[in-house]
Amino acid sequence: MTTLPVISLETIQASLTEAEILDAVKGALIAQSRGQVNSPPPGMLQLNDPSNNHRGECHIKYGHLNGSDTFVIKIASGFYDNPKVGLSANSGMMVVLSAKTGIPACVLDDKGWLTNARTAAAGALAAQAGAPSKITSLGIIGTGEQAELQAKWTSKLLGIESITVYGRTASHVVDYVERMKQAGLSVAVAADIPGLLKSCNLVITTTPSDSALIMAGDVQPGTHIVAMGTDNPGKQELDANLFPRAAVIMVDDHNQCVHHGDLGHAVRDGLVSDDVDIALGTVLAGEKPGRTSDDDITIVDLTGIAAEDMAVAGLVWSRQG
């Protein structure tokens, strides 16, 4: 009996280009918007064992794209004390299984890299979907892994050369600026979030904040905001009052965003109806506009969907032997 093959991170990274990941994630978002994805609500295990001095959570996303000969289960951990011992907060792996027999086909030992890459791709596509015709500066809120990836992927996709960053912790901001300069970007540092919102009309939030960072009154007309940090009901990056001001609200998945995205706060507060949003996939497919004028405030709420994991994992598996 053969043992399950494990595909290493190095092999995974060598088997995909950024352009291919963008294409795969775009296809996943469009399939999601068309109801072609069978993905039950994600599983989530919170590790708050008092006898275990570590805080963490593990998300399990899984599903099948109609017609595909595989389905995928993605495991993604976030343990926020890991950096104290020199480890990344995020880790994970994926399992590809046969949709004909249910038998595991392979393990993708990507250490969370595919999740980071598909999240970066989704953010860049979301930025593109509602970007104003002239981008003043790309604003990044946060200084972690996604803050770095969003700056790189979005600036490349949209041809942006200068970014503005805001982070709470000065030492992290200094590190971030250094890394971005090495990546060839010109970086300004905002003193606070209202300041960042004055100089940037394209803003991506990448934090695990548990209360609103972007206040409705600070957002200028014409701003496009991509909110990607909020992935459970206890997290929040956007003031719920911003949603009634938005001309277009896009989501990666309606149910997830209402349940545990930033949109959920606005819906639960009764500020917008729960059908106010449109699927990002319909904009990416060219079926609906992401903005109607350069004065619109527009928002994309991203929670991360199983279809994105399935798309990139399926692509890696299709490249093997």
Add this chain to the structure above:
Amino acid sequence: MTTLPVISLETIQASLTEAEILDAVKGALIAQSRGQVNSPPPGMLQLNDPSNNHRGECHIKYGHLNGSDTFVIKIASGFYDNPKVGLSANSGMMVVLSAKTGIPACVLDDKGWLTNARTAAAGALAAQAGAPSKITSLGIIGTGEQAELQAKWTSKLLGIESITVYGRTASHVVDYVERMKQAGLSVAVAADIPGLLKSCNLVITTTPSDSALIMAGDVQPGTHIVAMGTDNPGKQELDANLFPRAAVIMVDDHNQCVHHGDLGHAVRDGLVSDDVDIALGTVLAGEKPGRTSDDDITIVDLTGIAAEDMAVAGLVWSRQG
């Protein structure tokens, strides 16, 4: 960066004895009854893609036992057309992760063997928990993998030498009798289920039936029934009217059994209240009796719990290097 280790089926099988599996599963059921297990509701993906001519489902069970330094995610597929092409209907694997960092520690490539073994152990323990003082014959309904394992594990645990089987398909029954004889058991074949219930006062059901097989009026006083086949709301093995006749109703997990076990049918039909059951773990711990007289009808409803998977996976992992 090291690649995730995969522990092969052969290594897994060599690292555990049946007695150790029974102990681990007993401990898991007791921990579950004491609220010491953090296991959210299982995930389930049904593969009913019309473009894919195969019917299947994949269950994801996951959780953490208070104080353990690992948590476990178990993937178990059931694809019922697999035997037509010479494959087992059941397959799967488990992932062991660090509860301190969230990082995957290893994959147990058990091909579903650990799930089969822990299910067999749970069935044998459930049979023991309510067995009458003198067992006439052990009745097995079904002829599949669990029908075989239940006969072997339960007869060994309880010192039973003769079993009675009922199956719908004659050729499967003939095969089953042959396999059980090779395992050293004396096997009678029942013509129908009422006949089996006349000669057996300990009965285990192991089928994927979608309607009741054991009718309330056919069950003799003093019979103990272990129902293990029903694991989603569309399946059923026991007539819901049997539940009001039972003196003791045990469950592996209250919520799961009310949601998708045989007990759920009786609760939804209003035949018993939803607090009629007790945890199997309390009986295994000696805290409550599994039966009060040899005239009692008693039932154990098993749905399979993540704690069992965590217990056996943790044991395998603890034996490595």
